[in-house]
Each structure stands twice: as C-alpha cells, then as structure tokens.
Amino acid sequence: MGMTIAEKLIAAHIVEGEMIRGQEIALRIDQTLTQDATGTMAYLALEGMGVERVRTQKSVAYIDHNTLQCGFENPDDHRYIQSVAAKYGVVYSRPGNGICHQVHLERFGRPGLTLIGSDSHTPTCGGLGMLAMGAGGMDVAAAMAGSAYHIVMPKMMKVVLTGRMQPGVSAKDLSLELLRQISVKGGVGYVVEWAGEGVRALTVPERATIANMGTETGATTTVFPSDEMTRRFLETQGRGDVWAPLESDPDAVYDKVIEIDAAQVPPLAACPHSPDKVCPVAELEGLEVSQVCIGSCTNSSLRDMLTVAAMLRGRRIADNVSLSISPGSRQTLEALTACGALNDLVRAGARILECACGPCIGMGFSPSSGGVSFRTFNRNFEGRSGTKDAQVYLVSPETAAATALAGHAADPRAYWVEPDLSLTEHPLIDDSGFILPLPPEEAKQAAVLRGPNIKPMPHWDALEDEIAAHLTLKVGDNITTDHIMPAGAKVLPYRSNIPKISEFCFTACDERFPERAKANGSTILVGGNNYGQGSSREHAALVPRYLGVRAVVARSFARIHKANLVNAGILPLTFADPADYDRVEQDDLLRIRGVREGVLAGAMTLVDETKGLEIPVELDLDARQKKLLLAGGLLNAMD
Ligand code: MIC
Ligand code: SF4
Numbered sequence: 001m002g003m004t005i006a007e008k009l010i011a012a013h014i015v016e017g018e019m020i021r022g023q024e025i026a027l028r029i030d031q032t033l034t035q036d037a038t039g040t041m042a043y044l045a046l047e048g049m050g051v052e053r054v055r056t057q058k059s060v061a062y063i064d065h066n067t068l069q070c071g072f073e074n075p076d077d078h079r080y081i082q083s084v085a086a087k088y089g090v091v092y093s094r095p096g097n098g099i100c101h102q103v104h105l106e107r108f109g110r111p112g113l114t115l116i117g118s119d120s121h122t123p124t125c126g127g128l129g130m131l132a133m134g135a136g137g138m139d140v141a142a143a144m145a146g147s148a149y150h151i152v153m154p155k156m157m158k159v160v161l162t163g164r165m166q167p168g169v170s171a172k173d174l175s176l177e178l179l180r181q182i183s184v185k186g187g188v189g190y191v192v193e194w195a196g197e198g199v200r201a202l203t204v205p206e207r208a209t210i211a212n213m214g215t216e217t218g219a220t221t222t223v224f225p226s227d228e229m230t231r232r233f234l235e236t237q238g239r240g241d242v243w244a245p246l247e248s249d250p251d252a253v254y255d256k257v258i259e260i261d262a263a264q265v266p267p268l269a270a271c272p273h274s275p276d277k278v279c280p281v282a283e284l285e286g287l288e289v290s291q292v293c294i295g296s297c298t299n300s301s302l303r304d305m306l307t308v309a310a311m312l313r314g315r316r317i318a319d320n321v322s323l324s325i326s327p328g329s330r331q332t333l334e335a336l337t338a339c340g341a342l343n344d345l346v347r348a349g350a351r352i353l354e355c356a357c358g359p360c361i362g363m364g365f366s367p368s369s370g371g372v373s374f375r376t377f378n379r380n381f382e383g384r385s386g387t388k389d390a391q392v393y394l395v396s397p398e399t400a401a402a403t404a405l406a407g408h409a410a411d412p413r414a415y416w417v418e419p420d421l422s423l424t425e426h427p428l429i430d431d432s433g434f435i436l437p438l439p440p441e442e443a444k445q446a447a448v449l450r451g452p453n454i455k456p457m458p459h460w461d462a463l464e465d466e467i468a469a470h471l472t473l474k475v476g477d478n479i480t481t482d483h484i485m486p487a488g489a490k491v492l493p494y495r496s497n498i499p500k501i502s503e504f505c506f507t508a509c510d511e512r513f514p515e516r517a518k519a520n521g522s523t524i525l526v527g528g529n530n531y532g533q534g535s536s537r538e539h540a541a542l543v544p545r546y547l548g549v550r551a552v553v554a555r556s557f558a559r560i561h562k563a564n565l566v567n568a569g570i571l572p573l574t575f576a577d578p579a580d581y582d583r584v585e586q587d588d589l590l591r592i593r594g595v596r597e598g599v600l601a602g603a604m605t606l607v608d609e610t611k612g613l614e615i616p617v618e619l620d621l622d623a624r625q626k627k628l629l630l631a632g633g634l635l636n637a638m639d
Contacts, residue, residue: 002249004156005223006191009131009246013114015148021155021255022189024622026148027131030113031058032140035100037065037361037487038118038537040077040496042137043084044457046144047448049638053089053440055146058108060434061085062093062100066492067356068363073493076451080496082435083449088144089437097433098329098355101125101297105208106329107431110242111226116140116149120215120536120560121297121378127208128233129226129246134215136538136564138634150624152559154220155255157190161198163263168413170307171206172299172376172396175213176268177260180278184478185530187219188559190256194224195248198262203424204233205301212298213378216275218533218558238429267412269374270394273382274478281399284409291373292317292404293324294397295353296360299376300328302335302424304397309341310419311401311412312348318407324365326353334428348404362386362488374403379534381482383508386489454496458546460569462632465596467550469522471588471608475509477528481540481561483508484532495539498546505543517547524590524606527554528581532561541568545633551592553606553617555581566625569633571599573606576616583615584608592617599626 003011010019010027017025032054034042039061046054061081066074078095085092093103100117101124109115111129115122120134135149143149159178178192192214194207202210207224214222224230226246234243267281294300294308305327317323325345327333333355336342346352359365360377366386367373373385373392380392395403398412405415438446475483485491486504494501506513517523525544531554532540541564544552551571555578565572575581584590588610598604599619606615621629631637 001253002251004248004252004254005129005193005225005246006131006154006156009112009114012112019153021153023153024150024624025153026150027114029056029116029143029149031108031115032056032143033060033062033100033104033115033117033122034137034140035065035119036063036077036081037492037495038137039081040454041538042118042141043081045138045141045635046088047084048457048635049141049145051145053443054144056144059090059144060093060104060108061090062103063095064099064356065361066363067095067354068489071493072451073453076453077496079449080451080454083447086438087443087446087448089443091437092435094433094435095356096330096354099297099300099357101212102300102328106237106331111230111246112244116143118536120534121212123214123221124208124212124297126211126221126223127204128230129224131221131223133221134536134560136536136560136567138538138567139563151220152189154191155189157187157192157256157258158254159192159194160196160257160259161194161262162196162259163198163261164201165262165265166413167418168398168416169265169267170396170398171202171209173265173268174260174262175210176270176278177265179216179270179276180268181258182217183276184216184274184533185218187214187217188530190219192217192219192222193248194222199224200227200229203229203303205303209298216378218530220559236425236427267396267399269399270380272391272393273380275379275394281395281409281411285411287372287409288320289374289403289408290320290371291322291367292400293359293365293373293375293377294400295326295328295358296377297328298378299397300326300332302332302427303421305332305336306341306421306423307419308397308401309336309344310417311398311415313344315348315405317349317404320407321404323350323404324353324359325350326358327355330355330433331428331430334430335423338428339423359385361492363492364489374400374409376400381480381534383486384482455498457635458498460545460632460636462636463569463596463599463630465594467522467592467595469524469550469590470520471526471584471586471590472517472520472523473506473510473513474526474584474586475528478530478533479527480534481532481537482534484540485537485543498542501539502543502546505547514547517549521548523547523549525549525552526581526584527552529555531557533558536560538564538567541565541570545570566621566628567634569629571619571629573617573619576618580615583611583613596630599629
C-alpha cells in the first residue's frame, strides 16, 4: 500500500510501536528548537538529565519572545540560555536575529528530517517537507538528551488545492479557509497534508504560512511535499545540497479529504476571539480599525514584507491607524534595507519593530481600550494582545496593508499593487546572529550563568492513591493555554519563576483562582472540549500543579497540553459520559480512590461528595505515560 508524506517521514524515524492510527509510536528526533519563553524550563530540565552534550543532529536556542527588557528578568534568561547552549552543544540565536520558526525555515530546516520545538508553531518547517511538531519543553529536553518523542500515530487528512489565487489573496487566506471549514478542533489527531496542482505554485514561505497556521486547527502537524519549489528555496538560502525529494504515493490512503479551489477564496479575516470565526473581509468593510500589525511567525517572510512595501509605496497610512511591522528575520530586514523597501514602509508611516514575536505575544503594542486591531498573526484569543477588551482580527499581509491605508477594514483587491519579488530569489544570507557552541573540552569547564529570577524546577512526589480535592474552577469549551497561563509583557518575565508566575494562573477566567486554589490545597479542574488548545507552554501544566491541581476532567484535550499534564504529573481524565460535565458544579467536593490502580486500568470513579454522585472517568494513555504519572511526572521518571 502506498504511503502519505507523513507516513514516509514517520516510517524513516519510528523506533517504537507500529504505524497503526491511534496507537502510540516513538520517533527519533533529528533537530530541536527552543525559544526563550519556554526555553529556560527546557534547559533546566536538560541540566537535570545527566547528559554532557545534546545528542541531536542540530539543536538551536532562539531568543525571540521576551525581548522587551524592562528589568533584569528577561536579559538574565537570555544570558542563562546563551551559557547553557554553549555548554551543551546548542546553537544560540541572539535576540534580534529573528523569530524561531522563520529563521529555522531559512537556515536549518531540511526535507525528510524530524524536528520538535518548545513552541506550538514548530510545524512551520512542514513547509519544507519536514515532520515538525510542537512539544512541551520537557519533551524537547528529553529529545536533546537523546530520547525518542512519543505521539499517537495520527490520522491523515489531505487538502487538495486546485486553481490559482486571485491577486491580493494569499496563503494566509487559504489557512483561514481551512479553519473556516474544519474549526479549531478539526485537525485534532490528524497530520494535514497539502496536495494538488495548486500546491506546486506555492513558494516555500507561502507553504510555511499555511503549515504554521495549521496549528490552529489542532493538527499534530502540517506537511508539504519537497519538490522543485523546495529545491529553489534551499538554493536561494545557499543550502541546495540538503534538498531531497519527498512526495506521497499515488495510492496513499487518507482518512479525510478536503478540497479548496484557490480561485474561489476571497480575502478572509478571523474575527474576535477565535482563529476559526472566519468571514470574508468584504463583510467587514467600513469597520473602523485603530491598529494594524504585520509580522509574526505566520507572515513575516521577505515575500510578505515586499508585498506590503509595494502596496504602501508612495502612500500614507490613515491618521486613525497605528501600524507596526516586524520582519521575521534579520536577513529579511537586511534585504528590505538594501532594496529600499524599508524606506517605503517608514515613509508610509509604519513603526518598525524588532525582528521578534513582539505584539503577537503581547510584548508591547497593545491596542487602545476596545480598539480594533487587524493583525497578520495566528491567534486572536481574548486578552492576548494585552488589552482585555480589544477586538483582534487575523488577516493576510495584503488585507493588513489595505486596511492601514484605508483606516477601516478594506478588501486588498482594491489596493493591490503587483510586488517585485525578484529579491526573494537572491536573499541576503547572514548567519552572524548565531553563536556556535563551545567545543566539548572547553564546554566541560564552562559555567552556566543564572540570575535571581531563575528558580529551580519544582519537585513533586509520586502519585498518591487517593485524591480529595475541591472543584476550584469549572470552565467551558476550547479553553486555551493563554487562559490557563497568560503571557504578555507583565507575565512573561516570570517564565523561569514558577512561584511568581503562579499569581497569574487562570486569572483570565477567575481573578481569585491562584488564591482559592492555594486555600483549597488540592484541586480538580473541570473543562469542556479541546481543553488546553493553543500554545505549547508547559507552564499551563507546571503552574496548576504548583497550585495543587491533581487532575483535570474534561470532555477532550488538545494534544500538546495533554502531554504536558502527564509530564507534570496531573491526571488528564475524560468523562465516560460527556453529559456528566453538566452534573458537577464549581466548589463541589470531589474524591477519587484507588488512583494508582485506576491509572493502570485507564478508568476510575470520581465521587462528587457534595452532590452524592459517582461519575465514571477515563484515562486514555499508553503504558509509558501511565508510568510517568505514577512516578509523579517526567522528571521523577527520568531520575
Ligand atoms: C504562542 O504563540 O502562544 C507562543 C508564545 O509562541 C507559545 C509558546 C509560549 O507560550 O512560550 C506557543 O505557541 O507554543
Ligand atoms: Fe512568536 Fe507569535 Fe509565533 Fe508564538 S505565534 S512563536 S508568539 S510570533
């Protein structure tokens, strides 16, 4: 039987298990990446794993999230990561060098290899024909230490792209169209593979935009073939030698097939507050917009920047709009400078930000009260921008540029100017932002530099046999890790300080959650469907654990968060009968007896002592994960 692209990648890397959909498999990991907001925890974990040097082919530590330095915390984290990277054999990408996914695509991604990263948008390199997945920091640390990465063998979804996009419509609109069709849950359990003649015409940066935003469907990852386009991209990056072809077989079997006719896709926008609340931009026409942000790992390639520059050249943004532009990599910024496009952007009134995540993660550039912000980013969760009542829309660079000029939501087709993209065939290559690790002998002597904000990883006991807990918080469907552990300029500096960051846990849902959880001692949380979607931040598991959360009972979980819960020693339970969700209430007293046996059996009974109910709950984990839970989490299990 023929194989899909993902199956070929999996077959070449599988070290445990069988390629049977739904069963756990383990994969050899060739490359890893970390970013600074999750990286400190990953390297603290790595330091505890007893290896002297990473065992991957290539591991890179990027600094791109916490680049606002309003105090010593963020620069201390950067310094820690730089020193630990040098010692353990990890390439360090300095702050200002660019956003991890863009830089990795340009400088390190290789068709045919596996990559995991402590960031949910790691699938961006799927645009190059890699099997690239987001993971919790501890799993990335384990991969750096040479362990395999465990996933559930995914189902296969094929998106067949036909036709050509209209001028002014771009890859971002295709991503939004897929989200419109399948929602933020539609990709859960799948690898999404893009195929069809429409794909042949997409350049690697366009494919990367789509692979990046595939994360928002909940998919394990997104992959594209590695073809002539891929070869050309790698050649322009001076890396033609790493190209290898990769295609699905004609008789490959897919569990689901979706068709998108690119010619029929109009400019689209995801409306507040979810990436799948998609409507045509034309329907928003006239909506006054006070802020436009262009950049992020979704839309910050040279192609995107040149396209925006062409639309803005010789024009001026509307008075009511503040426009930010963050190029995805230093190389891109240099190319924009060299060809004069940067001038076009500046002249048009743009505020040029650093090559980093910036506003995407609420690191500055928050909208005004109730402000409407059009962003080329991938997430528009409530409050993520830093302004609780802001209305954030996700759009293409073309729609963003048109809107910045008009001052209100505008269809880019009316403002379209054909860009000269010839520079993308000869981009500048600049590796000066990387610092290579120390040679092994020198590394042995090298010191790891820690600041006062970097607290050690908390230690927890093995799993208890009886849990008596309060239902401290009950939440609904699609709770994101941004709800659980918010980010933004005020909170992110504490990513290496679990006690301090715990003051912000779940405050988006309940201001008093940290206080109440502490007072209650032990907590069982209740959630709806797709609990823990979004970011890979393992803080959304470590911090609840620190506050006494022992189990989460939900209707269903998002993949990375479920793994993070297990790694942190929290039981991810599901209701055997989803209707039981409605029978329990916040503040009920709950109890689970025979927990350890229940873990092995994959089922247990949740007693609601307040209501006098016995509720069957399930634990869908394989033997390895059960072992981790019994030990009290991944770090205990590795001791
Ligand atoms: C995000 O986009 O939410 C982040 C910030 O990049 C996260 C990682 C983090 O929380 O540090 C992600 O996507 O995994
Ligand atoms: Fe950075 Fe935003 Fe991309 Fe996350 S989604 S990696 S915060 S640019």
